[in-house]
């Protein structure tokens with residue numbers, strides 16, 4: 001009889017919960033999920049800033065956005081369901097076909113004044129990870145745990161034991177978990193960090209290479225009056241730079257859960273060329289997104305910011321805003337508008353906002369089915385294996401890939 005050692009999934013986020021549910025439907029082998037985060041009780045809250053305000057569901061990881069730049073905090077989900085339990089609810093790309101009916105398009109009734117102003121500037125309603133409640137894959141896993149089908153170890157994995165070309169044990173501070181298969185789903189920053197902690201770079205080259213994210217600039221819109229609306233963000237606008245780079249503008253009705261006097265508007269470069277990495281220095285794990293490292297990316301981002309300036313200086317935003325500030329030092333959009341290109345480029349690189357869209361840090365080390373090259377029983381199924389950061393909001397491609405890899409692994413167990 002085949003070994004009854006469990007399948008061990010490390011990280012119960014968007015990908016990890018998708019993999020666990022997929023495998024639970026395909027095999028009777030025991031499944032152990034290693035996930036330090038708790039279950040969220042916020043899946044009925046439509047305003048994502050209220051969910052994010054619960055600091056128990058995430059933690060900050062220090063990241064560098066541009067080479068040589070200051071470290072900034074990256075919000076990393078730490079909750080069953082991962083990013084899908086706390087994300088901004090925007091699904092700007094296609095709905096994954098197997099989630100039909102669990103997401104829906106935003107409507108006028110969901111939208112506030114900042115979204116309405118962007119609609120008037122060629123914006124469109126986005127699809128939402130919402131239909132009567134948040135789509136959170138952690139809920140399905142919670143049911144599997146209650147049914148005794150899946151066991152959760154509520155701790156962080158610290159390293160994997162590797163011997164004779166296979167992984168034998170996953171360690172947490174208090175547990176040593178033997179397994180038959182190990183599936184990494186700790187996200188694009190933690191998955192390569194764990195593999196490096198496990199000294200796997202001796203067996204696998206390229207761990208951590210290729211890390212990407214969306215370079216983003218955010219302005220604060222000081223509102224003339226406060227209004228109440230159902231969602232914090234429902235309207236987006238796609239556009240192209242002169243060289244065809246893909247840009248996404250997003251409207252937010254508030255700044256955070258405590259401040260409804262200001263809205264936000266952001267623009268992101270959705271198909272950057274620049275790539276960074278995750279690596280181990282002599283003292284600690286480090287990462288650098290290395291954004292805007294190519295001329296094409298710098299020019300695209302400059303054009304994106306000029307387009308954003310023109311949008312917020314137009315009639316639709318003038319009607320709702322007292323003024324628009326572009327940074328925490330109180331610089332007005334008018335001051336940014338008159339900057340020459342070289343000064344604007346410098347301003348952009350120091351004022352990039354951090355969005356939690358990290359991907360691609362393990363893309364070079366896996367086969368098409370997620371199997372790590374050269375290691376017999378190790379797979380990766382999270383955002384770290386996407387070839388590039390998606391040109392849409394990232395959770396959709398992450399879910400599609402995780403389900404595909406889960407099914408491929410499930411087939412091997414039949």
Ligand SMILES: Cc1cc2nc3c(=O)[nH]c(=O)nc-3n(C[C@H](O)[C@H](O)[C@H](O)COP(=O)(O)OP(=O)(O)OC[C@H]3O[C@@H](n4cnc5c(N)ncnc54)[C@H](O)[C@@H]3O)c2cc1C
Nearest residue numbers: 011013014015078082083087088089090157356383393395
């Ligand atoms: C604040 C925020 C807003 C976002 N907004 C949107 C949006 O509007 N639309 C969209 O499509 N996408 C959005 N995203 C991005 C999207 O959620 C991510 O791309 C997606 O969740 C990544 O999935 P993942 O499984 O790779 O990682 P995650 O979902 O982050 O899951 C990783 C899991 O691994 C666990 N983990 C980490 N280290 C360890 C360890 N050592 N041992 C065990 N477990 C570990 C973490 O606790 C976490 O639960 C947002 C993300 C965040 C954080």
